[in-house]
Amino acid sequence: MKSNGGIFAAGGLGTEVQMYSQSQPPASFSPQTGWSGTYERLAAAGHSPRIAFTYSSLEKPTEVYLAENVEQLRQARPLTAFNKLFTERDVPQGKPYRWTADDGTGVEGMLIYPPGKFEAKNLPTFVFIHGGPASADGNHFEADWYQWDRLAATQGWLVFEPNYRGSSGYGDKFLMQIVPQIVSRPGKDILEGVDALVKSGIADPKHLAVGGYSYGGYITNWLITQTTRFNAAVTGAGAVEHVANWGNDDTTFDDAYFLGGLPWEAQQRYHDEAAIFQINKVRTPTHIVAGANDIRVAVSQNYLLDHALHNLGVPSTLLIFPGEGHSLSKNPWHGKIKVREELKWLQKYGGVAPRTE
Numbered sequence: 001m002k003s004n005g006g007i008f009a010a011g012g013l014g015t016e017v018q019m020y021s022q023s024q025p026p027a028s029f030s031p032q033t034g035w036s037g038t039y040e041r042l043a044a045a046g047h048s049p050r051i052a053f054t055y056s057s058l059e060k061p062t063e064v065y066l067a068e069n070v071e072q073l074r075q076a077r078p079l080t081a082f083n084k085l086f087t088e089r090d091v092p093q094g095k096p097y098r099w100t101a102d103d104g105t106g107v108e109g110m111l112i113y114p115p116g117k118f119e120a121k122n123l124p125t126f127v128f129i130h131g132g133p134a135s136a137d138g139n140h141f142e143a144d145w146y147q148w149d150r151l152a153a154t155q156g157w158l159v160f161e162p163n164y165r166g167s168s169g170y171g172d173k174f175l176m177q178i179v180p181q182i183v184s185r186p187g188k189d190i191l192e193g194v195d196a197l198v199k200s201g202i203a204d205p206k207h208l209a210v211g212g213y214s215y216g217g218y219i220t221n222w223l224i225t226q227t228t229r230f231n232a233a234v235t236g237a238g239a240v241e242h243v244a245n246w247g248n249d250d251t252t253f254d255d256a257y258f259l260g261g262l263p264w265e266a267q268q269r270y271h272d273e274a275a276i277f278q279i280n281k282v283r284t285p286t287h288i289v290a291g292a293n294d295i296r297v298a299v300s301q302n303y304l305l306d307h308a309l310h311n312l313g314v315p316s317t318l319l320i321f322p323g324e325g326h327s328l329s330k331n332p333w334h335g336k337i338k339v340r341e342e343l344k345w346l347q348k349y350g351g352v353a354p355r356t357e
Contacts, residue, residue: 017138040054041053092153115154127223131146212236221275235286244301285315
């Protein structure tokens, strides 16, 4: 709330999350001129025009800032220096990347380059798929067990983060275009993005890998049934069969909505959009992780994937974290182990030697 009775809010548009204000309803929201990047966690007092927020960008780690008012965002001063260490390191650079899908729809994503190789060509490429699906990768700084794109980049990978159909920040129509093709439509968007990167000489077609967690795991599991172009896959907490997953999911309404009905109402679609029924086409070495107590995506989905790959003779490994749910939040060491093993898998099968300096 602003001191004049209006309101302000942070809103995502493409790869940016910027500040917007509204003087009085029903006036439209107006963008405020700020730094390129991501504004979050806004806070203000009713008696003062000052506004506090967190801000980050690809090369600027998250800190808390204070602006005298919403019109002076560029003059905001930092209140914290929690992540000063990152400002002293050679962090990867990145930029948005755009391509056109087969139906003419524009699709966008992010490219995160290895340090010292910004805009280089013919780079080994790791396709890192966000979860959600109502989320988006963009111009922000994040580094944890779930979002480890910068760690992959420091190991020599160009990280391609596609905001496929179903991502937020591109309007309601774009968001809902995964209904009822919960994995096949976004999967096609992603593969067409990879094609564009290869055609433009940015991605090395001989060194491609793919990965994601949660809904990103759904799509990873699907993609390795659609193509053998990936040398390695790292997937986590992703479904491969939708009927059992619907029955064990603590939010059963979302998958049913995305699939266009309940299992007995859309039987063929539940079959057609499930990776397990095309799993015989997989040739990609696949590393799988999950929490033993996950009730968002049942851990049994990961056992099913691993069992199928073993029967097919496809190299795979399954890492289950005891006591963890979907978010791997019980033990911080679990997140560290997860990323360590995923990076080792990418190195082993992706054929990319890590940086030693």
